[in-house]
Amino acid sequence: KNSIVMFKNNREGVKKLKQKLSDRFKILKIKRLRSWLMLIVITMLIIPNLLVVLFSVNSANSQLEVKMEESTQSSVKLLNDIVDRIIEAEIANANLLAFQISSLDVDKKSTSVQTLIDQFMVEHPEMEILTLGNEKGAWMKSPDPGKEEYDPRTRGWYVSAMKTPGKVVIPDPSVSA
Numbered sequence: 001k002n003s004i005v006m007f008k009n010n011r012e013g014v015k016k017l018k019q020k021l022s023d024r025f026k027i028l029k030i031k032r033l034r035s036w037l038m039l040i041v042i043t044m045l046i047i048p049n050l051l052v053v054l055f056s057v058n059s060a061n062s063q064l065e066v067k068m069e070e071s072t073q074s075s076v077k078l079l080n081d082i083v084d085r086i087i088e089a090e091i092a093n094a095n096l097l098a099f100q101i102s103s104l105d106v107d108k109k110s111t112s113v114q115t116l117i118d119q120f121m122v123e124h125p126e127m128e129i130l131t132l133g134n135e136k137g138a139w140m141k142s143p144d145p146g147k148e149e150y151d152p153r154t155r156g157w158y159v160s161a162m163k164t165p166g167k168v169v170i171p172d173p174s175v176s177a
Helices: 002-099 103-108 111-123 156-163
Strands: 130-133 139-142
Touching: 002 111, 103 111, 111 130, 111 139
Parallel strands: none
Antiparallel strands: 130 139
């Protein structure tokens, strides 16, 4: 009988223990359910927003790159047009100067030609030196260096100019001697 009573008591104790545990697990289950629901809601709100932000940033980045490239191309085109106009103006100036000077003037080292090229240099500060030369090897420079041994026929600018007589030649830049 004792063992049966103990068994009954044990059974009742187990029931009570199960009930207590069940009550406690219900609270945990509710908490877990609440946590899961919160996690799901947060996930449903945050992930789409993060995706929208990610796609927006990528799209904005792409659009910015396109705009910057367009702006750069536009600036390069504008700069190219400006350089072309400057070169065309310099060619016109060189032609105007060339029509005022003859080979004979260079042979004689004409003072009027020296004044003319000196004035040309004043009006064109971007030039370092202006040199005239002819087929006889005579030359004039502005600024005038005075007496010196110089044969323009051996210079690259002269050789290039003689290949296309009557036209302005723009030689590659070079270091002054």
